[in-house]
Amino acid sequence: MAERRVFAGPAVRRVRREAGLTQAAMAEALDISPSYLNLIEHGQRPLSATVIVRLAERFGFDAAKLGAEELPGGLAGLRRRLADPRFADLGIGAEEVESWLQTAPATAAAFARLFDAAPEGGAEREGDAPEVTAVRRAIEKWRNHFPDLDARAEELADELRLAGGDLYGTISERLRTRHQLGIRILPADVMPDRLRWLDWHARQLMLNELLRPASRTFQAAATLAQVEAKSEIDALVAGAEFAESAAARLFxxxxxxxxxxxxxxxxxxxxxxxxxxxxxLLLLQRRFGAGYEQVAHRLTTLQRVGARGLPFFMLRIDRAGQGSKRYSGASQSPLVDGDARCPLWGVHEAFARPGEVVADLAELEDGSRWFTLSRLVAAPGATGSGMPARFAICVGVDAKVAAPLAAARGLDLMRAPATPIGLGCRRCTRAGCVQRSRPPLGRPLRFREGERGVSAFDFAGD
Known part of the structure; x- marks a missing residue:
């Protein structure tokens, strides 16, 4: 809490009204003055850590619901939505956006939902099913960090280390002795469309032979999670209160x-x-016996209070630029939103440079810079045509905090030349782009007789 100022006036007001208290009565219960409480409720003072603790202790309030976390993407997400070209003529400033989120977070969240569901709006217009969007919101609420699961996993990992041997072997032995579950590796033609199959009746976990050692360990660990972390997982799923059972299963x-x-x-x-x-990432992959994609995803989860890692995002795309995994973590990066990717972004270069980690310093139209690392990975099995399934895995972090990365050493991240990219052609207003395939939203096309620019589309400026 000490890392950021928390304004949560509407949330505190809701707690007071639900308790049926006047400002004076609630101020007394919180050991603060009525005038201070009034300033908090009107968004003119942030909550101190002491007041947050007292709210939790005396009113049973969940501190995780405070502030901008109720809105997918938080303040950065709201700014990104309002930066859409359709609102360009309104001149909405950063202070106005922050004030809206502080004083009326529920209406800001309502706007975000409508924006995301509207034509030419957010993720749902680009193909995300409603249950996928619901799960993404639940993950964003937690910033993809689940403390209870991490604590339980760390405890179990220490216990398995004491048992000796490699992790796959100790997990296998624990499944066999504690849960009467054996593991069999089956030929690919026996399991052509499955990587893992847990047969409770036969008390066997069957794994496809195509799985690499790191993936075998991961699938065995996932089975252990189902039996030994069931209570923690069930509690998180129940707390998400999904309307659809498919969303609950996906979460x-x-x-x-x-x-x-x-x-x-x-x-x-x-x-x-x-x-x-x-x-x-390559060194971490070898040190922990994990896959590259597993390490990349793990980087987005390092948000333990008092022991935070860098705020990474992670993205997995196919050759067409479609995202099949995207986690913003604590980065709140707009680069993970939607399915439109700028072709100038270095993530696409990974398909042409297999085996390499492609570093790119990219700059968005708002001047923000992101340092990204991308690498091609192959999934087990093949496509319907027999071609191998390949994806580019990208992790990125705000250039302002990227200096600790080994790949960024020696670079002046705020002054070095950066790749100018956008958030897809429809949301990008950079003029004269030779790679442009569609005109931007909200900008009328412009035609000049006898002229042909380098871009396929010429459009009016602001």
């Missing part, structure tokens, strides 16, 4: 995989290794 799967990764890469040991190696 449950995310949490199971989260626990598996946390078991392979225990929080404290992994964070120390990140600091020591400069977040060298």
């Amino acid at each position: 449950e799967r995310h949490l199971i995989h989260y626990f598996a990764a946390a078991l392979m890469m225990p929080y404290s040991r992994f964070l120390r290794a990140c600091d020591a190696t400069g977040y060298d």
Whole structure:
């Protein structure tokens, strides 16, 4: 809480009204003056850590619901939505946006939902099913960090280390002795469309032979999560209060995989290794016996209070630029939103440079800079045409805090030349882009007789 100022006037007002108290009565219960409480409720004073603790102790209030976390993407997400070209003529300033979120977070959240669901709006217009969007919001609310799962996984990892041997072997032995579950590796033609199959009746976990050693360990750890972290996972799913059962199941799967990764890469040991190696993903991959994608995802979860890692985002795209995984973590980066990707961004270069980690310093139209690392990975199995399934895995962090990365050493991240990119052609207003495939929203096309510019579309400026 000490890292940021928390304005939560409407939330505190709701607590007071639900308790049926006057400002004077609630101020007395919180050991503060009525005038101070009045300033808090009107968004003119932030909540101190002491008041937050008293709210939790005396009114049973969940501190995780405070402030901008109720809005997907928080303040940065709201700014990103209002930066849409359709609102360009309104001249909405940063202070006005912040004031809106502080004083009326519920209406800001309502606007975000309408924006995301509207044509040419957010993620849902680009193909995300409603249950996928609901799960993304739940993950964003937690910033993809689940303390209870991390603590339980770390405890179990220490216990397994004491048992000796490699992690896959100790997990296998624990499944066999404690849960009467054996593991069988089956030929690919026996399991052509499955990587893992847990047969409770036969008490067997069957794994596809195509899985690499790191993936076998991950799938065994996921099975252990289902039986040994069930209470923690069930509580998180119930707390999300999904309207659709499909969303609940999808969130449950995310949490199971989260626990598996946390078991392979225990929080404290992994964070120390990140600091020591400069977040060298290839080195971390070897040190923890994990896959590159597993390490990349784990980087987005390092948000433990008092022991935070860098605020990474992670994105997985296919050759067409479609995102099949995207986690903003604590970065609140707009680069993970939607399915439109700027072709100038270095993430696409990974498909042309297999085996390499492609570093890119990119600059958005608002001047923000992001340092990204991308690498091609192959998924087990093949596509319908027999081609291997390949994805580009990208992790990125705000250039302002990227100096500790080994890949960024020697670079002046705020002054070095950066790749000018946008958030997809429809949301980008950079003029004269030779790569442009569509005109931007809200900008009328312009035609000049006898002229042909380098871009396929010429459009009016502000």
